[in-house]
Amino acid sequence: MNVAAEQRLALRKLSAPDNAAIASVIRQVSAEYGLTADKGYTVADPNLDELYTLYSQPGHAYWVVEQEGNVVGGGGIAPLQCSEPGICELQKMYFLPCARGQGMAKKLALMAMDFAREQGFTQCYLETTAFLKEAIALYEHLGFTHISEPLGCTGHVDCEVRMLKAL
Secondary structure (H helix, E strand, O other): OOOOHHHHEEEEEOOHHHHHHHHHHHHHEEEEHOOOHOOHHHOOOOOOOHHHHOOOOOOOOOEEEEEEEEEEEEEEEEEEOOOOOOEEEEEEEOOHHHHHHHHHHHHHHHHHHHHHHHHHOOOEEEOOOOOOOHEEEEHHOOOOOEOOOOOOOOOOOOOOOOEEEEE
């Protein structure tokens, strides 16, 4: 990553005024990759416009990537719904093109997993789709392994790539 890019990108916790901006990022990236609501992707999440409320709950956290005052990406962690205790889910990792390839996704994922460990989680789960090859490569690099069956009840019917990592 070059120094100029590093200085322009900042990672911070989500705040209530960020709701509209991060929802817009998620919708833009989803449209770019054809991740439509009818297939159960994040754009179908009824909480999409109120992420601050969702991620303010215990055991939840969300971070945004900011560039020159604009939200250009984000990602979070939350308990995995309908699963055994101790499993969290890496969620809603979306980055506009200007924020990609600069190490922010890795930095954010590592922060999220550190937070999860502090919260007492012992495993981190995620779901994605096969055509997000760069994301899958990152998750593999971070030590996630592929598993065959889904965990929890995420509602992501078309997320055929499922990964798990011991924390």
